[in-house]
Amino acid sequence: MTSEDKRAQIDRRFDETFAVFDERMRKEQETLSRERAAGGGGGGGEGSSDEGNSDEDSDAASGKGEGGSTGEAESAGEGEDAGNGGEAGGRGESAGEQGGEQQGGGGGVGGGSAGGSSGPGSVPADIPDGSDDDIVARQLREAAMKEKDPELRARLWEEYRQYKKGS
């Protein structure tokens, strides 16, 4: 066996194990998304930045207190293993870099589906195309699209809307 053959063999094995790992993580994240949707939670109680509220003391002793954060920390991903889906991507990259780099984790997300229909795999008309989805939104979208139970599917889409609204 040549060195090239050996390298190809190692890479094949890498791909296989990556696929197993990615699938395991995808399932785990799907379960988590469902749980969160079922619990109606979705980040309740968190957050420290309710600027402009009606508290009497608006004298923020330190810091500005508002102003949109621009340095986003979304996953960039390399998109190497198309089909495996669910990649978290690498380090937090700045927002501008996300654009075309996210094909890795989509798993057939992109193409706008037939609106109106409410079966599994369909996307409600008011749902955006998902091109700017981060990993959580992507997981929610995938879970909603795959869900067969209409009630749970509706809740997952609702969860997705809420998440997108807050992100």
Next chain:
Amino acid sequence: MIDRLTRRFLGALAGTAAALLVLSGCVVQQQRPITRLYAEKATAEVPADELLDVGVRLFDPNIPENEAEREKKRVFPDVRHAESRYIPTLIRDTLEDTGYWGQARVLPRDGTGMDVYVDGRILESTGREIKLDVTVTDATGRTWFTKVYEAEADLRAYKDTISKPRDPFDNVYNTLANDLLAARHKLSAEQRVAIREVSDLRFANDLAPYAFGSYLTQDRKGVYKTVRLPAPGDPMMERMDRVRERDYTLVDTLNEHYTTFGAKMSESYTNWRKYSHEELEAESLARRQSITRQVLGAAAVIGGIIAESEVNSSAGSAAATAAVLGGIYAVKSGFDKRAEIKLHSESLKQLGDSFQAEVQPMVIDIEGRTLELKGSAEEQYAEWRRLLKDLYENETGLPAATSSTAAGAEPPGATRP
């Protein structure tokens, strides 16, 4: 024989005591609104290569081993275990909101693979106050700072739990975020980039030390420095990057577990803190009243006796007797307050036990699930270590010098011991 000055003092004290006795029954502890502090937010985009990823590790719950001490300090072990997971999620959310950081993630206690680490120990946590001992380090091994954060609960957080939920100790998390930012600002752009490089290389070194060991060095203090960087297109590094992506996914998934856990316990935890705050306040008030009544009651009795021995008129004598009787009643009611204190203590214990029973299954569940996830990841990491070793030998024609680290099967990032 009591001198004139003492008599006057005791007389005045008796008068004051009588007045205070009346007032002490209706003293309400008024807390001034706490000034809210905010975390500073980025107003301009932070360059991508300077964005540092922050890992907030699960806190040390700091549970006393001795049961008597636990009772004395009112530490409920399962509540503390829950808090040690919950508090890091709040810190993470705060840091994420600022926009100054790359990814902010909650990590297991042994988690690595990030650029900056926040470690903490819960010194005190009740519905009334919090005290955290926090240390921030970076991937090079340098300590940024260690600080004890302490705050009283912002009671408004207990009031608007429905409309705008927030944590009563947001000031602590926001202050910590600002301190972290200040420490970050002290670093030059080059230093930030260097931290990221060391972080990447330490990850690579953990998986394939025979290939990446020479890229890093440690000074006498144990601080890591980059000696050189892998060449562009390095086949080992290319595969390593793909492994690292999986490590990020694992970290993300574990992080989501903690998020879900936090969301699950948030409401009942807030309620527990709210009610325990009320009980703690009521207990403190009862304790103060008990002491006040006993002390002032005793003073009234003494003052009354002295006055009785001094006055000649029947009206004065009646007043002195009334003071004595009032004093006795006050002392007695002071003792009665002890029962009230005990009642509040008992109530606090019941509240703690009840919340503990509620949160315990959640803690067990998340512990089990994260362990299971890490366990299954370990198998994959073992395989990747093997493949990297094969690749190295194939590329270089040299045998990979294995060490105990290289042979280990643990995931290097998310769950390294």
